[in-house]
Amino acid sequence: MxxxxxxxxxxxxxxxxxxxxxxxxxxxxxxxxxxxxxxxxxxxxxxxxxxxxYEKLTNPLDTTAKLGALEQSGEFCLNPSITENDYEYIKQEFMAQIEDQKREAMSRLNQAVNEYHGxxxxxxxxxxxxxxxxxxxxxxxxxxxxxxxxxxxxxxxxxxxxxxxxxxxxxxxxxxxxxxxxxxxxxxxxxxxxxxxxxxxxxxxxxxxxxxxxxxxxxx
The missing domain is CATH 3.40.50.2020 (Rossmann fold)
Structure with a gap:
């Protein structure tokens, strides 16, 4: 439509x-x-x-796709198109990269929440x-x-x-x-x-x- x-x-x-x-x-x-x-x-x-x-995180296996998103409380939400088994493999192979993304995403989230006046x-x-x-x-x-x-x-x-x-x-x-x-x-x-x-x-x-x-x- x-x-x-x-x-x-x-x-x-x-x-x-x-x-x-x-x-x-x-x-x-x-x-x-x-x-x-x-x-x-x-x-x-x-x-x-x-x-x-929220802030979306890039999938280290495919930079055109999203691994998931970080919600304003800091909780991570996995992209539903990725299976838990695939996520476990990605975590094992790219843990440091994922954690770096999370830290950067949390910084952006905090800034966005603080800048919102409602x-x-x-x-x-x-x-x-x-x-x-x-x-x-x-x-x-x-x-x-x-x-x-x-x-x-x-x-x-x-x-x-x-x-x-x-x-x-x-x-x-x-x-x-x-x-x-x-x-x-x-x-x-x-x-x-x-x-x-x-x-x-x-x-x-x-x-x-x-x-x-x-x-x-x-x-x-």
């Missing part, structure tokens, strides 16, 4: 979730590219936005409706990070809301949420994510985060 821009996608997704409007729902923005989707949804649903902070405390998700927001998702790594974030928490209900996903990602959304809104399921061989939007974002990642903070201040 194609969209005018990511705000238009957010509006479309919000129209399917009118039952949560005004309930203090929290939109967990799973990717930087999804922030304008979350902004569009937040305006319509009178919801809050919580960015998902709340980054995941405990605000307790007893609230949580909506995991994505734009185009071709890998479920971000969903795995979100699962790690939610694991010790007790949200009232968890929704997934995303535009286009691949088949395997759609299955993971349905397994790991109470209800998921997926507008289109793509074949495994797809174009780049930006291909599905006629117009690209006019704001930088920093400006998008400021919009998210302003929305939270408005509802407060």
């Amino acid at each position: 194609y969209f005018t821009d990511r705000m238009a996608l957010g509006n479309k997704l919000a129209d399917t979730l009118t039952n949560v409007r005004g309930t203090d729902a929290v939109l967990v923005c799973m990717k930087p590219s999804s922030m304008m989707v979350a902004v569009g949804m937040a305006i319509k649903l009178r919801a809050w936005i919580l960015p998902l902070f 709340t980054t405390d995941p405990h605000i998700l307790n007893n609230r409706t949580v909506i995991l927001v994505g734009d185009v998702m071709m890998n479920s790594l971000e969903l795995e990070v979100a699962k790690l974030l939610l694991k010790p928490l007790t949200p009232h209900r968890v929704y997934g809301a995303v535009g286009n996903v691949t088949i395997d990602v759609s299955e993971q959304f349905r397994i790991n949420t109470d209800e998921s809104i997926i507008l289109d399921v793509l074949p495994s061989s797809v174009m780049g994510e930006d291909h599905y939007f006629e117009n690209q974002d006019i704001y930088s990642d920093e400006e998008k985060q400021k919009l998210a903070v302003y929305i939270a201040q408005y509802w407060a």
